[in-house]
Amino acid sequence: MSRIVRGMGDDAAVVRARAICVTSVDAMVEGVHFRLGGDWASAAEVGRRALAGGLSDLAAMGAEAGEAYLALGLPPGFGEEEGLELLRGARTLAAQTGTTIAGGDVVSAPVLTVCVTVVGWADAAEELVGRDGALVGDLIGVTGRLGGARAALAVIEGRARAADRGALLERMRNPAPRLAEGRALAAAGAHALIDLSDGLATDAEHIGLASGVRLRVDLDALPLEDGVSEIAAELGLPAWELAATGGEDYELCVCVAPADRTRAQDAVNAVSDVGISWIGLAVDGPPGVSLLDQRGKELALRGFEHRW
């Protein structure tokens, strides 16, 4: 029996529900969140990336992706062909993640505007993981490798060169939402989960504040995307700074009980090869985050508001 009872073409989409509905809405605006053309992004990449950001929120709850709804604001001169290309980009990622694009809206707007609503599902509220469950003593983990999106931005802006420019830009333009990893971590007993859209420095702080614990992160332990060290050196910055403050890596940050370390690791490794790295500890203290360098000195860093 198909999940979709009525898709596009009626007043609203009609979908067979599971017990728990998980919904996130994200808007992306040209000139604010992305730029079109050249090294920046094609229409297809904008569509794909907008959907990726929404699906990443579902991943960060441990939900299963269901439907997506796209509201497009198209500027003068943005042709039908480009609009279809944008949809095609979103559809490609939708197909890869088992998501159905079930509806949307198209209006005129002064600049390209993409508003994505994603709906995910679970069979019980207890299957999901919020930001607020971290406990003192929990290990902090991150999936994959960090800093790639911010390093790619420096390359596009001409401030640095990349040995493998193609791979780095691809990673930034086409981030992969960690849906399977999120569900695996939730099933493995994760206490708290968030996706890295604003940068670890900011997103780990969200967990700390919501959970009432202090997340102590060892910057030296951050897993670096290929090429990030070289680009950081060229920029005269420590590599961990790109990794801790660069937004839009769309990896997951998780807190698990020390006893569940191997279980969480095995769960992630069972679904993909992105891996998980352990980068710190939740401790008693003022709710928030502490970012420590190799000498244990606390650094004041904020997530870098990404503009691409």
Add this chain to the structure above:
Amino acid sequence: MSRIVRGMGDDAAVVRARAICVTSVDAMVEGVHFRLGGDWASAAEVGRRALAGGLSDLAAMGAEAGEAYLALGLPPGFGEEEGLELLRGARTLAAQTGTTIAGGDVVSAPVLTVCVTVVGWADAAEELVGRDGALVGDLIGVTGRLGGARAALAVIEGRARAADRGALLERMRNPAPRLAEGRALAAAGAHALIDLSDGLATDAEHIGLASGVRLRVDLDALPLEDGVSEIAAELGLPAWELAATGGEDYELCVCVAPADRTRAQDAVNAVSDVGISWIGLAVDGPPGVSLLDQRGKELALRGFEHRW
């Protein structure tokens, strides 16, 4: 047990579902769909109106309103106070309709942009009514009275004067989604249902095309909003033209079997005093709509794309 498990403040909202999930997404852009200030609309009215448009889509399915998600694009100079006023407008209508605003996003944008996602619920797909079920022989009904929004537009633009300017403008700025009437008509066996957002001429055509029948509408039978006749006379137009082509009245158009006429009427009258008028018949013929004047002459009219 609260329907909302997690509201704002996490990666996504978490809601206890019923069997069938009904979702609609609408975007509204300043300068395209609305104007701010003066006689046009306040920030609160924009918020309320954006939500009303979404809820009207749920009404047109016969769904019960559940949650709403607001993505706001705020332009430079649109202050926090105005943003809160916009939200307050949406919240007022949400409270009146049993809708929970459960999440959203706020970004920068060149002009005020409001993207509303509404989610409604039903216990079975069979409780809902699409556009595609009208049968030859069905009676065509509309709730409430038509033409008010377009007449108000003429008044705001200074092309006509209204005897009761306040009431007319209020009707346009604060349309009421016909949620209870939609559910009542669905329960009374309606074959097809749509909301009048683009104007009867266009929306009735949607039913005709989707159902494979021809909707024959008697323009003389259209119920007119107070003041529409006078304003039409001042504009030198037949009153039915404002009623048939004016968008954004947000009334419902329904097709029912002739045997269900009284049942549908009683169902609507049981939930409100907006009433229902019978305006035509679904007939065999090329799928679409025929708009007939008092001499039975077919007129070519399109819905008026509303710009306020």
